[in-house]
Amino acid sequence: VITPDNDEDNLIIPSPDDLLVNLKNSRLNIEKLLNNFTSFFLDNQSTDFDLSSGLKSGFSLLEKIGGKMIVISSTMPNLGKGKLTIRDEVSVSGKAKESTTLLTSNNSFYKSFAVDCNKSQITVDMFLASSSYQDVATLSNLPKFTAGQTHFYPAWNASNLEDITKFNKELSNHLSMEINLEAVMRVRCSDGIKCQSYFGNFFSRSSDLLSFPSFPRDQSYVVELNIDNDIRRNVVYFQTAVLHTSTHGDRRIRVITLALPVSKELKDIYASADQLSITNYYSHLAIEKTLNNSLDSARDYLNKVIIDILLVYKKEIVAGNVGSSSPLQISTNLRMLPLLLQSLIKNISFRQGTVPSDHRSSALNKLATLPIKELIQFIYPSIYSLHDMDDECGLPYEGEDNYDEIIPKIHGEIILPECINATFQSLQKFGLYLIQTINELFLYVGGDALPALAQDVFGVNSVNEIQPGKFELPELDNDMNIRVRNIINKARQGKGSIRYENLYIVIGPSSNERGVGGMEMNRDLIALRMWCMSALVEDRTANMLGYREFLSQLKDKINA
Secondary structure (H helix, E strand, O other): OEOOOOOOOOEOOOOHHHHOOOHHHHHHHHHHHHHHHHHHOOOOOOOOOOHHHHHHHHHHHHOOOOEEEEEEEOOOOOOOOOOOOOOOHHHHOOOOOHHHHHOOOOOOHHHHHHHHHHHOOEEEEEEEEEOOOOOHHHHOHHHHOOOOOEEEEEOOOOOOHHHHHHHHHHHHHHHHOOOEEEEEEEEEEOOOEEEEEEEOOOEEEEOOEEEEEEEOOOOOOEEEEEEOOOOOOOEEEEEEEEEEEOOOOOEEEEEEEEEEEOOOOHHHHHHHOOHHHHHHHHHHHHHHHHHHOOHHHHHHHHHHHHHHHHHHHHHHOOOOOOOOOOOOOOOHHHOOHHHHHHHHHHOOOOOOOOOOHHHHHHHHHHHHHOOHHHHHHHHOOEEEEOOOOOOOOOOEOOOOOEOOOOOOEOOOOEOOOOEOOOOHHHOOOOOEEEEEOOOEEEEEEOOOOOHHHHHHHHOOOOHHHOOOEEOOOOOOOOHHHHHHHHHHHHHHOOOOOOOOOEEEEEEOOOOOHHHOOOHHHOHHHHHHHHHHHOOOOOOOOOOOOOHHHHHHHHHHHHHO
């Protein structure tokens, strides 16, 4: 509560000593409070939002004990020190000034407040659900420096069951996620190697000590190393130590030690490189260039990285330095690196063209925090072909655990089909495909799909009767419907993650486009199809080459 003189720095709050109660003894009172929450502001007509005062109140309550603040917002703050204004997206979106004008913080309060929270062991998590602009770029500073996370729900509508389900699942998963508290992390290296930069959501207390008020399960961190002296040993060591408090109050330390062999041969370095980790590392450097310079500089940098890696391999490793007519060459373990880095350039984070700044900022936040497995899927979506999947797919695996498969098979868990290439050429007009992008699930139905497929999966007589849009599959009592629903549910199970993707049903083009419910006349359905097609990152777009053309261009540049 703000005092009558409207002094934002002079707040009246409950005593922190009375806030912390024993859950077992006070459970009924807590449940009563939660059940009555919806009625407290039922008749409130005010649209003003003073987030800074609310944050300061929460800080005062938690300052002595630490903990978490969860901010759920449906409007942009328009009062107090945290006041934000709508930025002029029209004049700068897609232009050189987009990064510095739209993707950086618009109010210094949020970063300075986040630093204060970190010092008092308070994490801030943001759940931003609105149908309009919220300035994700500014508000995400709160989680960034307190080891929290920003969860963004664009075009969220409280009257839409699918939107409510997604928000409810993710908030519930977040509240029940296991975390560690009051953590600090330090990385040590052998002589001759130095930790140069750190990337992720935390605050650096000193040059080598990272502070996490809470240590979540669904984030990752990148450390950039520098060789500053000659290494005279055959093996170098890296040690990461995390000191933390468990949720049971135990103070613990976890130490991870890694030993790597040293080689003077460049071919050994290439042969041992991990293309997924390299992609993760360069995504962080591209984010840094975006925020400090421009999106163009980030895209140019990623293109240069690919050329440099291929050029050094050709000059230093390929026997005889082959002529210009030979194909591009790279070690087997790095063959997907050009595809991953080009897909990264096509990602909504760096994509050319007009992209709403809240969407781009949210994507940049994801790139900066996602664990490698999910980050790769965010860059290069998983596409499962369902109409011709093996008989065992969509059913629980009955054999012994097998982690050697491309998709590991675990006893009792649903078996997923193997993924296919993310290109429109892989999609048959009569097929059924599940496309997973981390943010969404698209169930793509070919425009020429047989009536039997429409009947088994959707319970309708033809493709024309399938309702496109954000819907769940009907529960039908047949083998195909059950298997498809099992695969969708399995895909949604992000272990260690709170995410829950909405399902969008998309109807693809048919041999006779006008036969698909007049789709050419419905702009919303066309937009949905185009949105789904943007996940096919190997294809050519208005501003980017297709993957095959991209490889051809790389070859020309390297030979030149």
